[in-house]
Amino acid sequence: MRKQDSGRNVLLRLALILTGTLLLAFTYYHINYQNQLTEGGFVGLSLLGKYILGISPSLTILILDIPVLIIAMIFKGRSFVVKTFISVVAFTVFYGLMERYSGLVFNLQDNLPVAALLSGVLTGLGAGMVLLGGGASGGDDILSLLISEWKGIKVGTVFILMDVSVLALSLFYMPVRETLYTVMAVVVAGYVITFTTSLGRRKLVQAPKIQTALAKTQDGPVKMNNAV
Numbered sequence: 677m678r679k680q681d682s683g684r685n686v687l688l689r690l691a692l693i694l695t696g697t698l699l700l701a702f703t704y705y706h707i708n709y710q711n712q713l714t715e716g717g718f719v720g721l722s723l724l725g726k727y728i729l730g731i732s733p734s735l736t737i738l739i740l741d742i743p744v745l746i747i748a749m750i751f752k753g754r755s756f757v758v759k760t761f762i763s764v765v766a767f768t769v770f771y772g773l774m775e776r777y778s779g780l781v782f783n784l785q786d787n788l789p790v791a792a793l794l795s796g797v798l799t800g801l802g803a804g805m806v807l808l809g810g811g812a813s814g815g816d817d818i819l820s821l822l823i824s825e826w827k828g829i830k831v832g833t834v835f836i837l838m839d840v841s842v843l844a845l846s847l848f849y850m851p852v853r854e855t856l857y858t859v860m861a862v863v864v865a866g867y868v869i870t871f872t873t874s875l876g877r878r879k880l881v882q883a884p885k886i887q888t889a890l891a892k893t894q895d896g897p898v899k900m901n902n903a904v
Contacts, residue, residue, distance in 0.1 A: 688809075689759070689808075689809040689810050689811075690759075690762070690809065691809075692805045692806070692808050692809035693759055693762060693763050693766070693805070693806050693809035693810075693811050694762075694766055695805055696763075696801070696802040696803065696804070696805030696806040696808075696809065696813070697763045697766040697767045697770060697802065697806060697813060698766070698770050698802075699798055699801060699802035699805070700767060700798075700799060700802035700803065700806075700813055701767050701770035701771040701774060702770075702774065702798070703794075703795055703798040703799050703802065704771065704799075705771055705774045705775060705778070706774070706778070706780055706781075706782045707782055707784075707791055707794050707795045707798065708795055708858075708861075710781060710782055710783065710784075711782070711783070711784045711785055711788065711791040712785070712854055713788075713791060713792065713795060713854055713857060713858045713861060714843065714846055714850045714854055714855055714858045715858070716816075716838070716839025716840070716842045716843050716846075716858065716862050717814065717816030717817075717838065717839055717842060718736075718737050718740045718741065718814060718815050718816040719737065719814075719816075720839070720842040720843060720845075720846050721736065721740065721842055721845075722736035722737045722740070723846070723849070724842070724845055724846060724848070724849070727848065727849040728848070737815070740815055740816075741814070741815035744815040744818050744819050744822075745757060745760070745815065745818070747818075747822065748760070748812075748818050748822065751822060752818075752821075752822075755810065756810060756811060756812075758811075759809060759810050759811030759812075760811040760812045760813075760814075760818060762811065763806050763809075763811045763812065763813050763814075764813070764814065767813065767814075782794075788853070788854070788857045789857065789860070791857065791861075792857040792858065792860040792861040792864070793860070793861070793864060795858075795861040795864075795865070796860065796861040796862065796863065796864025796865040796868065797864060797865075797868055799861065799865040799868075800832070800864065800865035800866065800867065800868025800869045800871075800872065801868055801872055803817060803835075803865065803869050804868060804869045804870075804871070804872025804873050805872065807821065807831065807869070807872075807873050808872065808873060816838060816839075817835070819838070820834040820835045820838060821834075830870045831869060831870065831873060832865075832866035832867055832868070832869040832870030832871075832873075833866060833870070835862070835865065835866045835869055836862055836863055836865075836866035836867075839862040839865075839866075840859055840862060840863070843855055843858055843859050843862065
C-alpha cells in the first residue's frame with residue numbers, strides 16, 4: 677500500500693511539473709513573445725550580457741545555471757535536480773512545438789496591461805505548479821527557492837525582487853513601455869507563485885529545506901531535540 681501511495685505521489689508530481697511547464701511555454705510564446713514583453717531572471721541577464729559584452733545568451737545562461745544546479749544538488753538533493761532537468765527539457769520541447777506548429781495569435785499590442793496581467797497570472801501559476809511538483813523551471817527559480825528557504829522569505833517575493841532588479845538593468849537596451857509592463861507581469865507572477873505554492877503545500881510532502889541541509893553538512897545528522 678505504501679509503495680502504491682509513493683507511486684501515485686511521483687505521478688502527481690510529474691503531472692504538476694509537465695502541466696506547469698506546458699503553461700509556461702504557452703505563455704512565453706503566445707503572450708510574452710507575440711506582444712514583445714521582455715524577460716527578467718537569467719534570460720534577462722543573458723540578453724543584457726549580449727547587449728553589453730556581445731556574449732551569446734545560450735552561453736550566458738549555461739554559465740549562470742551550472743553553479744546554481746551544483747548548489748541545488750548539495751542542498752536540495754538529486755531528486756530536485758532531476759525534476760528540474762525534466763522541466764527544462766519539457767519546456768524546450770513544448771516551446772519548440774508551439775513555435776513551429778501553433779497557429780494561435782494573441783495580438784495585445786494595443787492593450788499591453790491585459791497582456792501583462794495574463795502573462796503574470798499564467799507564468800505564476802505554471803512556475804508554482806513546477807515548484808509544487810518538487811522541481812524548478814530554471815536556474816533563476818532555483819535561486820529564488822534557495823534564497824526563500826535560507827532567509828525565510830516567501831518565494832514569490834524573492835522572484836519579484838530578482839526579476840525587477842534585472843528588468844531595471846534591461847532599460848539599457850529595451851523600450852521603457854514594454855519593460856514597465858513586464859515589471860507588472862513579474863509582480864503579478866510573484867504573488868500567484870506564492871498563492872499557488874501555499875495552496876498545495878499541505879497536500880504534498882516538501883523537498884528537504886536548505887536549513888536542514890546546512891545543518892547536516894555542518895554538524896552531521898540533525899538531532900531530534902535540535903529539530904523541534
